[in-house]
Structure formats: structure tokens, C-alpha cells
Amino acid sequence: MERNRFLGEFLRARREATPVEQAGLARVGHRRTPGLRREEVAVLAGISTDYYSRLEQGRERNPSDQVLGALARVMCLDAEAVEYLHALAHPLPKGCRVVEHREQAAPTLLRVLRGWTRTPGFIIDRWMNMLATNRLADALYAGLECNDNLIRLVFLNPEAVHFYADWEKTAYLKAAHIRTVAAMGPQDPLLSQLVEELAEHSEEFRRLQTQRDLRPRTTDTKRFRHRLAGELAFEYDFYTARSAPGQQLVLMQVEPGSTSELGLATLWALADPDANVIRLAQTPEPVPPAEAEAVTAAVTAAVSGLSDRG
Template structure:
């Protein structure tokens, strides 16, 4: 993945999915080009066709704020996509100095995870690695291959389509979130490795990644099917860890008095989860290691 082409690739993907009607143009005759043509985008945005072509080809990478605003309007971008566009053009959040794969969870946050007896809670890293889990979260994801990293589990483990009752929506959100995070740190050397692995193992990921949709983490409802306690419907809340940029504290909660709440209580009882301390996998943030599931060798060596 060429970080210098991210802006151009994003513009091209959005152009190809923006219809004439979205742009306020009239369709005349048959068109072979999906979406808008480059000259149409340039005209509507008030820039020359040559300048816009240079943007898509990666030969021009620092458009003005005025141009970015015009392109966002022409290509019908929502707030998330517009923010992603600006991050690609002005990646001010890139880290300085050497980049390491290791992400540490502060001790106070690990202790906090253990306070939730009947709520699955865990800490996610910037590329959706499971960095620390409480006992109930460990029980929820137990036995699932690739559960050391949620996006790898979704796309590389066929069982995830049974575990997530709305798998298509989950897959879309995971790919769109990875795109959003990639815009904030396009030079992270581990992102191309992850994208290459997912692309090689999943046709669905390749299709969704090519769309260039972006979606930051937000509150939502997730529906699971657990092999021990059956169906669960849980609210998903992700909180930014201010002391460690890129990390999120995630809580999965059931509404009081619902079958899902009873299922979580049963899952906790079956796995001895209540009152247990938050566990950090012994060989780094690899959840499978704490469950007796061998971690993939090529991932274990990165930590």
C-alpha cells in the first residue's frame, strides 16, 4: 500500500461511486464510466482537469482547504469522509521517531476492566488488536480463531459469520474503521502487512477495502450467537483512552431484564468470570494465548 497514493485512490473511489444525479447533472445517453468523469469533477469543483488528474495520480498531494471543501461537496461526502479527506491531505497526526508494534495498556486501565463482573470489557489497539480483556470478554470470544485481532477474526475465520449474526454489517464497519484509522497514520509500517494479509485471505475484505468508505468507532448494537449461551444483543460503546492515543476501551452491555442480560450472567457463571482480574496475554496482546490456542507464528514475532 503506497501512502503517497492514498489521497488519489480515495478521490478516485469516491468519484466512481458518485452518480450524475448526486452531482446535480443530467444523464444523456449511455456511459461506460462508473460514476463521474474526471473532467466533470474538476468542472464542478472549480479546478482544471489537469490539476484534478494530478490529484488522483498522486502527483499533487497538498490541495488547499478551499479545494478540499469543493471536492467534498461534489463527491457528496458526509462528515466522516470529509474529515478523512483532510487527514489524507494534511497528515499532521503522523508519529515522529521510530514506530513500534508493541502497545502497552496502563495498569490502572487493566485494573478497571476487572471491575465489570457481568459486562464484557476489553482494550483495542489502533489496528484492532485485543490488548487486554476481562474474564467475561475472554469467555465471549473463547475458541474463535484469530481472536487476538478483531478485524482478522471477522475476515479470516469462517466461524465469525455464525458468531456475528449481522456479519455483513460488522464486516463493513470493520473495514471502514480501518480506513478511517489509516488516514491518521498512513506511514505506519504495520498497516500494509495487515491489509496484505486480509486481502490475501478474504475476497470480502478486498471488495470492501476498495470502496474507501470510512467510519470511526461509534455506539451501535451488535448481535452475537455464542456456542454456550445462544443469542445475545449487546450495545457496543467505545471510549477513547486519552493517555494512550489509538487505544479504545470497549464495553458490551445488555439491557436490564432482557434475555441477553441473563445470557451474560450464565456465561459468567459457566466460565468462573465474576470477580476475576483483567488478564493480559503472556506473550503480548494475543488473546488466543490465554485460552490455550497457539498464536500465528508470524504475528507472535512482531511483539
């Protein structure tokens, strides 16, 4: 099965990336394997080498939670990687998957985004569709074709090579994300459509899809070349909510006193002062400011009236 291959590839990648010292072993002599050997993982996890080899080769379909927990401990996986490991081993049945064309941003994440006003922030779904953006994120991505989906932006917009100062790294991470989503939901029709579109129009995407790394990093630094704000470097942080599986809140920060902080001031100047603080995907045109003020006044009066009666 396809998911067994993804599980095996993930285990192999993490095994080779785990230093022997981190696993509590001494490094003795020359080692052909970059990280741990299969037999070392098996011993430390309390399973047979043959059983672990079958896992990596995709021939073992039903590892128990106890085995997965032992492997996660040996490979020092963080909480997100552990969750991903379990999802690879025990995905939802095909009939349990409900895929909508466009999700709505989770209220929990929206509440945080509404308070994030000094630097760009946005909410994406598992396919990296933009679900909600604040003013500065709007200003950062304004004018770029395909900016409603970050993966399509990277691979299908020729301007992306200039916009992303580290385009190769960005493209690699986006392709890794695609493989991650594919591993967790191989029957996802929207993912299939996205992959087909990318494979048809992007040679770089086809090349990167042959790589076997699956999990992109959850923290990152990205550098942009904005046509008006110049060079910008942002530290990214990603947050999730249990109420919205697959959605991520992305918050960006600049180093105080850096040239990026000066560029951020330019983004502030470019941001539309009359735009909503949060722009949601596929919403009607923004309400004119005068009308918005009238609605706000009416709501305030109504709330005040309820308070008086209380």
C-alpha cells in the same frame, strides 16, 4: 502517491454520500450522481472545479487546512472524519513513525474499562489487537482461535461465520478498517504483515479489499451466536484518548429486558470469578487468589502506615 489515491477515494465516497438537501441545495430534475456533483462541492467550498477534480483524482498533493476545512463543512463531516481527512492529506513522514510489536493499553482508557463491569468491554490498537479485556469480554470470546486480534478472528477462524450472526457486515467493516489504517500509515510494517497473512489465507478478505469505502462506522450493533449463551445483540460505542493515538475503548451494552440480557447472565456464570477484573495482553499468568489477597493486604497496610505518618 498512494496516500493521494486514498484521499481522493475518501472525498469521492463522502461527496456521493452527501444528500443535496443536507448541503443546502434543492434537488432539481434527475441526477446521475447519488449525492453532490463535483462542481457543487467546489462552489460550496469556494474552490475551482478543476482543483477539486484534481483532489479526487489524486493529482493534487498539498491541500491547505483551509481547503480541507471547507470540504469538511460542505460534506458535513463529524469530528472523527475531519481528523481522518487531515491525516490522509498530511500524514506523518515515514521517519516519524514508531511501530511497536504490541502496544500497552493507555492508562486513561484502562481507568474507564476498570469501572465497566456489567457488560463486555475491551481496548484494541489500530491493528485490532486485544490490549485489555474485562471478564465478560473474556467470556464472550473464550475458546475462539485468533481471538487476540479481531481482524484475524473474522477472516482466519472458520467458526467466525457462525459466531458473528452478521458475518458479511462484520467482515466488510473490518476490511474497511484495514484500508483506513493503510491510508494513514502506508509504511507500517506490522500492517503489511497482517495484510499479507489475510490475503494469503482468506479469499473473502481479498475480495473485500477491492472495495473503496474507507471509514467504518464508530457506532454499531453486532449480533453473536455464543455456543453457550445463545443469541446476543450488543450496541457498540467506541472511545479514544489523545494520549493513545490509534487505541480504542470498546464498550458493549444490551437492551434492558431483551433476550440478550438473559444471555448476558449466562456469560456472567461462565466468567472466571478468580480472573483479574482486567486482563492485559501478554501478561504473566494470573496471580493465585490467596497470593493476590496477601499482596493486597500488604499494600493496604503500607498505605495505611503512610497515612498515619502524614
